[in-house]
Amino acid sequence: MNTSDRKSGDGDGSEKLPLLDNGKERSLSKPSRGRRQNWPLRVLLVMLLLALGGVIGLYFQGPALRAVFNWTSLEPGAGARQPIALPVDRVPSPERVAAMSTDDIVSLGRLQPAGGIVSVALPQGAGDARIDQIMVDEGDFVAEGDVLAVLDTLSLYESALTSAESTLAIRRAALAQTRVQVAATEAELRAQTEGAAATLAAAERELARMSSLFDRGTTTQAILEDAARAADTARADLERLRASLTRYETGPEGEQVDIAVAAADLSAAEAAVEQARTDLDRARVLAPRDGTVIEVAARAGERPPADGLLRMGDTEQMEAEIEVFQTMVPRVEVGQSVLLVSGVLGDEPLTGTVSRIGTLVGRQNVTADDPSANTDARVLLVTVALDPASSARAARYVNLEVVARIAVTPDTAEEGSAE
Numbered sequence: 001m002n003t004s005d006r007k008s009g010d011g012d013g014s015e016k017l018p019l020l021d022n023g024k025e026r027s028l029s030k031p032s033r034g035r036r037q038n039w040p041l042r043v044l045l046v047m048l049l050l051a052l053g054g055v056i057g058l059y060f061q062g063p064a065l066r067a068v069f070n071w072t073s074l075e076p077g078a079g080a081r082q083p084i085a086l087p088v089d090r091v092p093s094p095e096r097v098a099a100m101s102t103d104d105i106v107s108l109g110r111l112q113p114a115g116g117i118v119s120v121a122l123p124q125g126a127g128d129a130r131i132d133q134i135m136v137d138e139g140d141f142v143a144e145g146d147v148l149a150v151l152d153t154l155s156l157y158e159s160a161l162t163s164a165e166s167t168l169a170i171r172r173a174a175l176a177q178t179r180v181q182v183a184a185t186e187a188e189l190r191a192q193t194e195g196a197a198a199t200l201a202a203a204e205r206e207l208a209r210m211s212s213l214f215d216r217g218t219t220t221q222a223i224l225e226d227a228a229r230a231a232d233t234a235r236a237d238l239e240r241l242r243a244s245l246t247r248y249e250t251g252p253e254g255e256q257v258d259i260a261v262a263a264a265d266l267s268a269a270e271a272a273v274e275q276a277r278t279d280l281d282r283a284r285v286l287a288p289r290d291g292t293v294i295e296v297a298a299r300a301g302e303r304p305p306a307d308g309l310l311r312m313g314d315t316e317q318m319e320a321e322i323e324v325f326q327t328m329v330p331r332v333e334v335g336q337s338v339l340l341v342s343g344v345l346g347d348e349p350l351t352g353t354v355s356r357i358g359t360l361v362g363r364q365n366v367t368a369d370d371p372s373a374n375t376d377a378r379v380l381l382v383t384v385a386l387d388p389a390s391s392a393r394a395a396r397y398v399n400l401e402v403v404a405r406i407a408v409t410p411d412t413a414e415e416g417s418a419e
Contacts, residue, residue: 109322113313154283161276200234350390
């Protein structure tokens with residue numbers, strides 16, 4: 001054994017490094033430094049593996065999950081409403097659409113009530129009023145003029161109406177009183193006029209008699225003057241009474257002046273009552289037409305939104321607005337039968353007929369889930385009236401997206417191809 005080797009029996013019990021021929025310890029540090037210099041390569045390798053795993057997951061996760069669910073007969077989502085890693089069936093699959101006849105026109109659209117959806121706003125002049133009470137719920141059928149909601153200004157307008165009605169009652173009583181007073185005063189004046197006329201006639205006869213006696217010299221000048229003065233006084237009284245009586249004659253409107261003034265006051269009071277009743281309608285939101293309440297957009301105590309308090313429509317008669325590509329419109333005619341399908345409606349399609357073809361070309365608003373779909377297509381709106389059975393089924397699904405198949409007759413198809 002080399003004498004330069006260290007003994008292994010030292011008291012500390014640690015293993016000693018062997019000595020070289022020159023007496024120096026053998027170094028073990030070079031392999032350790034090599035391992036430390038290789039860590040960037042290992043990190044890069046880990047990142048490449050993670051990226052590769054992500055790409056594989058993106059491209060093969062869906063098919064792999066489908067295969068697992070098909071093999072295990074499990075339901076995706078573990079009881080959740082929406083499946084995991086599987087697309088939501090908003091519109092029928094491309095295979096289902098491809099199965100439709102190639103001679104027919106296939107387009108996207110949505111269900112809506114006949115005549116569209118009406119957004120009911122507050123009455124004009126409601127100002128900053130707030131909702132005091134909502135009188136209807138979603139799904140309620142209302143008739144035109146029914147009260148949908150009451151605003152907090154109702155009590156104010158009710159007080160104004162009560163005041164106007166009280167004033168109207170006073171004006172009616174005043175008119176009746178004026179009629180009675182005018183009739184009584186006129187009758188009294190006529191009686192006084194007749195008496196004054198009789199007095200004047202007697203005074204004129206007395207004056208004539210005195211004049212005859214004076215001419216014969218049997219009476220004095222003073223007595224004759226007294227008779228003349230009495231006749232003049234009687235004539236003046238009669239003229240005064242006749243002048244007073246003209247006030248109670250009928251005017252241009254066919255009524256006595258005082259009665260006409262009282263009648264005008266009554267008309268003004270009646271107009272004030274009508275205005276108060278009209279103002280009362282400002283505190284009530286009325287149904288503009290018959291229909292079903294689809295959505296209530298506010299609650300009691302809130303200020304109604306700018307786009308309306310609630311939305312309603314005639315869901316008893318449903319229709320569909322179909323967006324048909326402008327190049328296919330020449331093949332569409334009023335009266336053609338239409339089938340409407342959606343995953344929400346089940347396997348049985350809705351049926352209807354084309355009732356109206358639009359004239360304004362616009363951009364497509366209803367699009368499928370395909371991210372590569374053309375969302376800038378030019379379309380025309382075609383309205384489809386649903387039959388009663390389909391309308392009843394569709395009443396629950398306002399604005400539901402559907403796929404429509406418009407049945408095109410061979411003649412129409414040939415004409416469209418020729419064009």
